[in-house]
Amino acid sequence: MMQGFVRKLKQAKAARFHRDPSGNLSLVGPDGGGYITKAQSYTFATLPSAAAFSGGRIFVSDVGLRGSYWFSDGANFYPENGSVVLGTSGVPSGVAPTGSVAGNGALTLGTALNTTYDLGVFLYFPAGAVYAGSAAGSYWCVMSSTTLGTIYGDVLGTGWPSTSVPASPTAIVAAGPGAYTGSTSEITVATLTVRGGCMGDNGQIQMSIKDARINNANLKTVRTRFAGTNLGFANSATNASAITNVMTVTNAGSASRQFSVLGISDSLGGTVTAPTYDSVNTAVDFALTITEQLAVATDYVVINTANITLNRS
Numbered sequence: 151m152m153q154g155f156v157r158k159l160k161q162a163k164a165a166r167f168h169r170d171p172s173g174n175l176s177l178v179g180p181d182g183g184g185y186i187t188k189a190q191s192y193t194f195a196t197l198p199s200a201a202a203f204s205g206g207r208i209f210v211s212d213v214g215l216r217g218s219y220w221f222s223d224g225a226n227f228y229p230e231n232g233s234v235v236l237g238t239s240g241v242p243s244g245v246a247p248t249g250s251v252a253g254n255g256a257l258t259l260g261t262a263l264n265t266t267y268d269l270g271v272f273l274y275f276p277a278g279a280v281y282a283g284s285a286a287g288s289y290w291c292v293m294s295s296t297t298l299g300t301i302y303g304d305v306l307g308t309g310w311p312s313t314s315v316p317a318s319p320t321a322i323v324a325a326g327p328g329a330y331t332g333s334t335s336e337i338t339v340a341t342l343t344v345r346g347g348c349m350g351d352n353g354q355i356q357m358s359i360k361d362a363r364i365n366n367a368n369l370k371t372v373r374t375r376f377a378g379t380n381l382g383f384a385n386s387a388t389n390a391s392a393i394t395n396v397m398t399v400t401n402a403g404s405a406s407r408q409f410s411v412l413g414i415s416d417s418l419g420g421t422v423t424a425p426t427y428d429s430v431n432t433a434v435d436f437a438l439t440i441t442e443q444l445a446v447a448t449d450y451v452v453i454n455t456a457n458i459t460l461n462r463s
Contacts, residue, residue: 261450
């Protein structure tokens with residue numbers, strides 16, 4: 151038994167580090183196998199020559215939720231398995247309908263939501279609606295019914311929504327301003343920075359967005375914008391209480407030309423909009439934004455989940 155232990159100890163000591171032609175560092179066993187690889191890390195803007203890394207694997211720190219691994223075919227770099235999740239969120243965020251706010255953030259909505267967000271939801275309120283002098287923004291709300299809840303001081307930024315809810319919401323201690331009118335402006339609820347060049351000439355970004363809305367004939371619009379350009383994705387659904395938007399934007403043989411299409415699935419069935427061609431320069435960093443807008447202030451729309459994926463192979 152002791153001899154076997156000593157033999158294994160000697161074998162462990164015989165392990166060595168090895169750096170391949172791509173610069174990747176590996177821990178190699180005494181038999182030349184059983185290794186652990188640590189890929190070199192780059193930002194997308196500082197990628198080395200693909201030709202110099204042919205067959206190699208690298209880590210790109212600024213593409214993907216927590217970075218992503220890419221490989222070189224000698225001409226270009228591609229994400230492993232052909233795709234990278236750029237952003238995903240299950241934190242609901244919407245535009246509040248007209249209502250009133252009493253002391254300490256006590257909220258009464260004038261229109262009932264389609265579910266009770268008792269675990270919380272970010273709702274957008276205009277300036278001065280939450281308390282005297284409050285800034286316009288999306289405030290964390292915990293609902294006790296479809297119309298009643300409490301507003302907290304935690305405000306959603308314009309970046310990508312957090313993957314977790316506020317652990318200890320900040321209580322509002324202030325007199326309530328009373329009645330407010332809901333917003334009909336276009337509200338940005340999420341923003342991602344897409345790194346220039348990561349789509350290549352034929353890459354695709356796919357977006358899946360699921361939202362809830364009041365079922366009436368008024369327009370409730372969810373948009374996605376590339377560098378401010380709408381790309382034709384104005385989902386202005388009317389008589390539907392839940393919508394699933396599946397949108398694809400594909401570079402059409404050039405980093406500055408896109409073919410875009412939107413598929414909508416709702417309580418009325420599925421539809422596909424006419425495709426459009428657009429000309430956003432994806433060779434440079436650009437902002438991908440998701441926005442919401444109401445035509446009537448007494449309505450609401452809430453994005454419940456969103457997923458953004460880069461496909462390139």
